[in-house]
Amino acid sequence: MSRSSEGVETVRRIYMDNAATTPVDPQVVEAMLPYFTRYFGNASSLHIFGREAYDALENARLSIARLIGAEKDEIIFTAGGTESDNIAIKGIALRNRSRGKHIVTSPIEHPAVVETCSYLEMLGFRVTYVPVDRFGVVDLSELEKTVTRETVLVTIQHANNEIGTIQDIEAIGRIAKEKGIPFHTDAVQSVGKIPVDVKKANVDLLSIASHKFHGPKGVGALYVRKGVSLDPLVHGGGQEKGLRSSTENIPGIVGIGKAAEIACSRMIPDGQHVSAMRDRIIRRVLDQIPLSYLNGHPTQRLPNNVNFRFDGLEGESLVLSLDGKGVAASTGSACSSKKLRPSHVLMAIGLNEVQAHGSLRMTLGRENTDEEVSYVLGVLPEVVSKMRAISPLWQKKIEVEKWRGKVSVQPEAR
Secondary structure, three states: OEEOOOOOEEOOOEEOEOOOOOOOOHHHHHHHHHHOOOOOOOOOOOOHHHHHHHHHHHHHHHHHHHHHOOOHHHEEEEOOHHHHHHHHHHHHHHHOOOOOOEEEEOOOOOHHHHHHHHHHHHOOOEEEEOOEOOOOOEOHHHHHHHOOOOEEEEEOOOEOOOOOEEOOHHHHHHHHHHHOOOEEEEOOOOOOOOOOOOOOOOOOEEEEEHHHOOOOOOOEEEEEOOOOOOOOOOOOOOOHHHOOOOOOOHHHHHHHHHHHHHHHHHHHHHHHHHHHHHHHHHHHHHHHOOOEEEOOOOOOEOOOEEEEEEOOOOHHHHHHHHHHOOEEOEOOOOOOOOOOOOOHHHHHOOOOHHHHHOEEEEEOOOOOOHHHHHHHHHHHHHHHHHHHHOOHHHHHHHHHHHHOOOOOOOOOOO
16 A cells, blocks of 8 residues: 555555556557557548558558568457367368368467357367366367368467467478368467577467557457468458458557567567566465466476465455555456356366466566565565455365375464
8 A cells, every 4th residue: 555645545556457457658659649540540441531541551550570580471360269260260161161071279378260260160079178287287189189181270379368378480380381181379368478489380370469568459450471372261351361351440550560570679678577577476375375386387487487386375355455455466367267067178187177267367568667576575465365264275285284194284374
């Protein structure tokens, strides 16, 4: 708590939910503003107003291409990561259904991929979910065995939105290329945070969302390698090579382009900044709070992601308690966190329902400071201790641990 100049107590506001969305960079806002008023033209128009909009569109396309090692004409602008996933997966599946109706994915994908695959199953496609280990890493040998002559697409995320585990997409890309199968990766959480090179990774389609790296919401991009053919989902005026017909959102596209430019220049220092805070949080939490565990890979993870589980607690209650202390965190994906069911990601890595409900995700951003981390490390053990003191789950856990002879475990954390 702090006091305003009027002497009124105010709760500090610390944002650690950057995997859900990020604040728009002021430079991005500044770049976008003229395209709402002065440069308001339709990019398809032939006059000067249209040409100004078109130039901005193409400049942004080039910025996105540079960020991921692509060619400018391989970038398609969309309304966000979910639409990019839908265009890629449905577009490939529908285009190639005469050749086969088999899709390979993983059980820890974002809902945008999981639900799209479920929809295609209703259309007669068969989807195989390649297992992951306890860290969330895809079993490459199983992946290779799963691919058949009827497989038309492999879609595996680059980095997980909940536990932060990074997949070896170069190895996955090699497998898909050797089998002659298109490879799509949902890179919404990785682009702008860690280096991505679509050529080196043999990626054929890659999904991006602007608001995950300090751009505006409602705009994204899809990389489509030259020579890869898709069926369009939206028909109309033929914008974006006919894959995404609709008048382009020029202010938003300018915004994602500027965010990409900034990410190119700041990725290394920002990564070092957030990973140092991430590692500090992991060390202190695991040391200070009994029966706390790190979800996801210990090293092969996004630089800004920490995901814990705490025995005897519910993640939703923990998030609300932290919110009361001025700390914004989450239990998992923002797209599914309002659904009162255990995380499919945590279940896939081997946790049971009780364990999966006790998760806390904190995702850092370039704006976070060491002082904020110190505050969180101060309040989190206190919050966990108070919640455990009134938790029936924790009391039951204590009884079990005492029965096993682990009498050192106390109902309150240190």
